[in-house]
Amino acid sequence: NSSLSLSKETFALFAGFRALGLFSTDVAHVLRFSALKRRFFVTTCVGKSFHTYDVSNSLPQDICCMAADGRLVFAAYGNVFSAFARNKEVVHTYKGHKAEIRLLQPFGDHVISVDTDSVLIIWHIYSEEEYLQLTFDKSVFKISAILHPSTYLNKILLGSEQGTLQLWNIKSNKLLYTFQGWKFGVTALQQAPAVDVVAVGLTSGQVIIHNIKFDETLMKFRQDWGPITSISFRTDGHPIMAAGSPCGHIGLWDLEDKKLINQMRNAHSTAIAGLTFLHREPLLVTNGADNALRIWIFDGPTGEGRLLRFRMGHSAPLTKIRYYGQNGQQILSASQDGTLQSFSTIHEKFNKSLGHGLINKKKVKRKGLQNAMSVRLPPITKFAAEEARESDWDSIIACHQGKLSCSTWNYQRSTIGAYFLKPKELKKDDITAVDITSCGNFAVIGLSSGTVDVYNMQSGIHRGSFGEDQAHKGSVRGVAVDGLNQLIITAGSEGLLKFWNFKNKILIHSMSLSSSPNMMLLHRDSGILGLALDDFSICVLDIETRKIVREFSGHQGQINDLAFSPDGRWLISASMDCSVRTWDLPSGCLIDSFLVDSAPLNVTMSPTGDFLATSHVDHLGIYLWSNISLYSVVSLRPLPTDYVPLVVMLPGTCQNEEETIEPSDEMIEYDSPEQLNEQLVTLSLLPESRWKNLLNLDVIKKKNKPKEPPKVPKSAPFFIPTVPGLVPRYAVPEQNNDPHQVKTKLKHSMFYIYNKAALNLLKELGPSGIETELRSLSPDCGGSVDIMQSFLKMIGIMLDKKRDFELAQAYLALFLKLHLKMLPSEPVLLEEITKLSSQVEENWIHLQSLFNQSMCILNYIKSALL
Incomplete structure (x- = not known):
């Protein structure tokens, strides 16, 4: 019990706050109309929560499917699903399935749920009771789609992976009709604007427009992009049908001419999870597993949709994150999808994407967007940013995977910059380290060959190299420039740390490390340098004295990233052992540690000290952790050597309101005794004013002596006499018979x-x-x-x-x-x-x-x- 209580007490420095950059998964969105507000609301799934551009409360597991009616939003997780009111509050929970729920369908005052074992249950929404349960044989009829046809009272249409369809009356519990299908599995069912007509999407890529009243096929369409993922019809007077595909393309079909009229290629970089036309409006809402929600408007003469609005994050795991600027409100992030984006910690409307890096923008503009994919730069692996001269020229430098040139980026214009910084001698090397000076004028680039070059950010001109041939014999693992551009520090894989004069490129000092450095980080304000070594230890140096002042050990895996607190007091490390540790530099002790279920790749702390941001393996979001020491009393005692950290869940897209931090006994305010040690004074x-001037009272009285006697006022107001002193108190009249007695x-x-x-x-x-x-x-x-x-x-x-x-x-x-x-x-x-x-x-x-x-x-x- 004592060890458990110690663990609870010591994890008190950072608490999960929320996640940034998450907008959509492979779960189809739902669209609902609010009669009260006369507006449409789009709801998308983001892991354990869903967005209605307000945020819901978190669920215990990831959401696997959603549905909505005019009042409630239904979200299923595992074998349970819940109903949300006002997009946030769980008002009903439905339990009864034994397998994972895959389909939900609101039905008046009832809701229908189907699991992977083809068990269909009809629930009464408000009483949470089962109205009817149907069990289907998975080998004969495995339900893959569900639809309530309009004007069909108490009836539902079910599609199966075997290709057949069934029409049921759920009130009488009778099978009314079986459609033989088209020998391919049904993937989507959608009501057409015409009564009795339903669009059926198949795994073969066909869309069948079928009249279910007479069991007649009216028309067929086929696309070559794989199975149909979703279907929607325009209802604003244009007979257009849209069909989604697994490769992110959308086909637009004219139902009168029965032909394909347009293609929206690469609408998403992954499969189209859901697409829906707004009722009587030329707007199409789409979402996909690429973490993007887009709204397209059809207002052109060709009938092709153009992008109107979007909410987009990274579609692949992140490679690097860093806070940008000094206000602590923007986080720059690079991803394996090749994009560089900025996420706001204040509101999503301040997010912006700097886009993909292109090798030759002019060539792409001249030949068209169809060639853009072939000239895109590889993913960014490392970058450095400095906002000092962002209004004058590019403020970001980035190196790309497997490419021997660094690209510059302009944050204000949100685009790739004007220059590619390339070494003079083109070799088969990689760029392994980059940094920008605090003034924003120079960029320092380290190569795997050991060369360290300096470039001018304004002109892109090469301004020299360090060393005669190369700065290090091994690969450069880190470069850093001090705040005054007088000193540059480089770390090589051979285990050497070198200090150079920035101006004349002369080597000042060289020192050997106990192990090869993995990465390096400099806190410019304090001159403290952090080094993560290959033996999983951390060294801290003072660049003024060029001596190691602290050494930390305890990680059991490669250290991926380091971060300093704004005041330079804490050093935070993230490792492949799934731990995030906080080291106190003045005391040289570990003061906080916690584990996460996915290894942290990057860690960065806000310049204002309010948040710690992390990114993790196979995760698309940026996770914020609030610094509790800013608003609560935290005991920063050294952790014992046998301390076992707690495993903490990653924060969701909203703060968990139920989670409250209870102050431990160690956090209670300390009351000092009257005397700590009798041997001390x-x-x-x-x-000091009460005792320091006791010997100088005569001098003070002479200085304060009035030049003129005080004048008595004509009518003195009534007052109660007070006792002389610093604490005002009323004088109590004393009876004194002998006035001469003192x-x-x-x-x-x-x-x-x-x-x-x-x-x-x-x-x-x-x-x-x-x-x-x-x-x-x-x-x-x-x-x-x-x-x-x-x-x-x-x-x-x-x-x-x-x-x-x-x-x-x-x-x-x-x-x-x-x-x-x-x-x-x-x-x-x-x-x-x-x-x-x-x-x-x-x-x-x-x-x-x-x-x-x-x-x-x-x-x-x-x-x-x-």
Whole structure:
């Protein structure tokens, strides 16, 4: 139990927030019309949630199919499906299937669900009860499509993988008719605008327009792109049918002329999961497994649709992510699909795509878009960005897989830049490392041959190389330039780290590492360099002293990426062992670690420190983790060596409202005791103004003396007298029969013991009040020698306990200033002063030895670093 509680407490630095860049999967979208808002809503699946351009709550598993009516959205996951109201709240859950649900069909006040075992269940939506259950033999009739034909009361049409179709009356539980089919499996069923007419999509690529009332085929169409994935009809007066294919093409058919009138090639890069024409509008909504949702408008003379709006993410796993700019609102991401995109952490409307890299844009424009695929650049593997001069020239440099040239990109124009930075000697090398200076003027490129080149970002001109022939004998694993363009650091696979003068390209220093470096990252503000080595360890160097200041170990796999916190205090590492670890650089300890089910490839932290962003193997999204230490008390204690991190689920597209972070016992605010160690001196919490100026009160009074006497107002307002002091309090009238008798509050306490009440009274008074109280202790002012002796004993007890040390020194100094002349004439007071003198000297000798020891250690550390 103790180990489990420790794990819960220590995972407290980052919490899953939400995912970016996810818009669609291979589940077909659903379209519904809201009569209340008089608007259409498109709903797409994104893993465990769905988007209606608002976001639903997360489900326990990935969504496998969806459906919608005018009120609810139905989403199936595993053998269960749920109904959502207002696109967010789960209002009904339906359990009863034993196999995974594949089809859903709303039917008035009922909903029909079909699983992979061809078990069909009809549910009452609001009572969640089964109305009817039908079981089909999978070997004879495996249900693959379902449709409720319009004007057919209580009837549903079922299509099978064997090719036959059945029409059922679900109220009477009777099979009305069996259609023999066309010897190919049914993949899609869609109601045509005409009554009794249904479009049937087949695995052969045929679309059959069939009259189910008379069992007659009206027309047939065929496409050569594989099985029909989805079908839709225009209802705005044009007799057009659209059919989707597995390769991302859409065919448009004229139902009057019975011919193919247009092709929308590469509408998606993957199979068309769903396509739907909006009712009585020339708009077509499509989605696919390429993580894209698109709306096409048919307003041209040729009848071809043009792209009107879209929401698009990456269609292949990510290769690199980095925050862009200093506001922490944009994340640049490169993917294996060859695109470079920017995702906003604020709202999706600020997302933008920089597109595919093209080898020759002018040639593509001249010869047309059909040649664009052949001239696209390979996927981006690494990139570097700097926004300092983004309004003047290109601000991003990227290297591509297997290509010996770096492309530049312009963030403001959202397109590929003007130059390709190529080395002079073309060899069969790869670019392995890139960096841009903080001023945005120069790009540094490292090659697998060991060469490191510098280019001008404005002109693309080569500005020199480091080393005579090459900077390293092995492959360059990392390059970094400091914030002032004075120093450049390069790391080679032979295990050498080299420091070069940026201006004259001269080698300044070279040092060997314990293992070959895998990657390198520099925090320019602090001059701290992080190195991930091939032996799964991490080295941290100070580029000023060029010495290793920290070494971390603990990862069990290759370290894929590193990230610094904005203040340079934390170093965050992501490894193939599926862990994300946070190292505290000042203490040199591991302070946070958690596991994910998919290995993290990239990690980057916001310049504002609010979010940590990660990307993972075989995932298309960017996952944000909120920094809890910004808004909650977090105990950053070092983790034990045998600590086993928790496995954490990746965040979804919305924040889980049910997940609350309970503060552990270690997070409770720490209350310091009054004294930590009796051997040390403890100071009071009073400000310096209460005790520091006690010896200079006469000077302060002279400076504050008014030049003119205060004028009495004509009619003084009524007021309640207050007690002099820093804390305002009302004065209580005292009955004093003898006006010549001087009474002070300190004299009543008599100081026979260490009276806390007397000390607290002095703490509340200001400098003038303290002086008045101490002056009145003498016999001339109404006090006595015994009271003065008690006061000195109180100071002695304070020095002995080493509590309120500065107050004891200040009060004693003021006492000596006021009563020094009468002390030699009183043997009792002289004896107390002698004891205090030796006590003060002993305390100061002890403090001086501690100070000398601390100064010695600091001087030693400084000399060691220099």
